[in-house]
Amino acid sequence: xxxxxxxxxxxxxxxxxxxxxxxxxxxxxxxxxxxxxxxxxxxxxxxxxxxxxxxxxxxxxxxxxxxxxxxxxxxxxxxxxxxxxxxxxxxxxxxxxxxxxxxxxxxxxxxxxxxxxxxxxxxxxxxxxxxxxxxxxxxxxxxxxxxxxxxxxxxxxxxxxxxxxxxxxxxxxxxxxxxxxxxxxxxxxxxxxxxxxxxxxxxxxxxxxxxxxxxxxxxxxxxxxxxxxxxxxxxxxxxxxxxxxxxxxxxxxxxxxxxxxxxxxxxxxxxxxxxxxxxxxxxxxxxxxxxxxxxxxxx
Numbered sequence: 001x002x003x004x005x006x007x008x009x010x011x012x013x014x015x016x017x018x019x020x021x022x023x024x025x026x027x028x029x030x031x032x033x034x035x036x037x038x039x040x041x042x043x044x045x046x047x048x049x050x051x052x053x054x055x056x057x058x059x060x061x062x063x064x065x066x067x068x069x070x071x072x073x074x075x076x077x078x079x080x081x082x083x084x085x086x087x088x089x090x091x092x093x094x095x096x097x098x099x100x101x102x103x104x105x106x107x108x109x110x111x112x113x114x115x116x117x118x119x120x121x122x123x124x125x126x127x128x129x130x131x132x133x134x135x136x137x138x139x140x141x142x143x144x145x146x147x148x149x150x151x152x153x154x155x156x157x158x159x160x161x162x163x164x165x166x167x168x169x170x171x172x173x174x175x176x177x178x179x180x181x182x183x184x185x186x187x188x189x190x191x192x193x194x195x196x197x198x199x200x201x202x203x204x205x206x207x208x209x210x211x212x213x214x215x216x217x218x219x220x221x222x223x224x225x226x227x228x229x230x231x232x233x234x235x236x237x238x239x240x241x242x243x244x245x246x247x248x249x250x251x252x253x254x255x256x257x258x259x260x261x262x263x264x265x266x267x268x269x270x271x272x273x274x275x276x277x278x279x280x281x282x283x284x285x286x287x288x289x290x291x292x293x294x295x296x297x298x299x
Contacts, residue, residue: 042127045137045175046183048254048290049096049104049121051209052223052245053262053270057137057173057183059121060098063296068094068108070288072263077281085284092265097295112269114148127175141169145268162193167267169207183209187225189268204229205240205271211247221245221256225271241274256288 046056049066060066074088082088094108103122110117125138145165151158169187176182185207194201205227213219225241243260261278263286264270276282 037131039128039132040130042137042175045127045173045181046209046211046221047219047247047249048256048288050256050288050290051183051211051221052243052256052258052288053241053260053265054185054187054207054209054223054225054267055121055141055169055171056209057123057139057171059102059104059123059139060096060292062098062101063294064098065293065295066094066096066106067291067293068092068096068288070094070265070286072260072265072284072286074284075276075281076259076283076285090263090265108266110265110269112264112266115145115266115269116148117143117145117266119143121171127173136172136174139171139173141167141171141267143167143169143267145266165189165191165268167271169267171207179213181211181213183207185209187267187271189272191268191272200230202229203227203272217249219247221247221258227271237275238272239274239277241270242278252292254288254290256290258286258288259283260286 046058049056049058049060050068070092072090072092074082074085076084078085090111092108092110094106096104096106096108098104103120105118105120107116107118109115119141121139121141123137123139125134125136127137128134143166145167147163147165167187167189169185171183171185173181173183187205187207189203189205191201205225207223207225209221209223211219211221221244223241223243223245227238227240239261241260241262241264243258243262245256245258248255248257260270261276261282261284262270262274263284264273276284
């Protein structure tokens with residue numbers, strides 16, 4: 001009887017274990033069926049908030065301050081006398097802060113036309129998979145520029161509003177895979193004052209950009225801004241901005257080296273005031289340095 005009782009208890013325990021495991025499996029399957037799938041967002045579409053000269057879809061996270069220093073040198077085809085343009089320099093200094101993860105603001109000063117600018121960039125859509133399928137990221141840039149040059153004709157009645165220009169841009173980006181990213185960013189630029197009565201106050205351009213990630217910390221960028229409306233300058237002396245760049249990330253810094261036919265570093269400058277021709281060798285070497293500081297404790 002003792003052996004039969006032990007055998008019965010053992011078989012009963014095994015049966016009970018199988019029943020419990022089956023119930024646990026059914027419970028887990030039920031929970032999986034009612035638990036909403038996770039939203040997986042794309043990150044690092046571009047290395048920085050700029051592709052080269054123009055903005056990317058990236059923004060500063062909440063509480064992060066980006067201190068940017070940018071330089072564009074003189075013409076390479078000036079030769080050794082001007083050390084291939086390095087004897088000349090245009091500078092751009094900027095402070096850019098993430099108010100929330102979806103919105104950032106910035107203020108900057110460029111030596112080109114002694115321009116002071118302010119902007120805000122905010123996210124409307126974010127590329128994602130899972131619970132929310134969103135194929136692209138969509139951001140909007142709003143920018144104002146104030147030129148600080150001395151008046152060309154100081155004796156006449158000059159208005160402060162004549163110094164102001166505006167830029168509005170829609171930025172549509174997609175991270176195709178871990179290596180390739182694409183961006184389309186049409187831009188509208190308005191000047192309160194133009195050179196001649198027949199010149200246009202408004203200009204429209206299409207922005208195209210791509211990034212190819214060559215390693216975990218480096219990438220190659222291309223940026224092109226063809227103007228699609230009549231040039232604001234009736235003499236048609238301006239050209240489309242085209243730039244090549246290479247990004248290197250080193251911890252908290254991002255170094256961006258580029259070659260371009262423009263020295264402009266604001267939308268008004270590089271979209272509407274580029275004069276260089278690639279075919280003539282009217283090119284400039286330049287770089288951007290971005291250093292990020294955390295001003296708010298991360299959650």
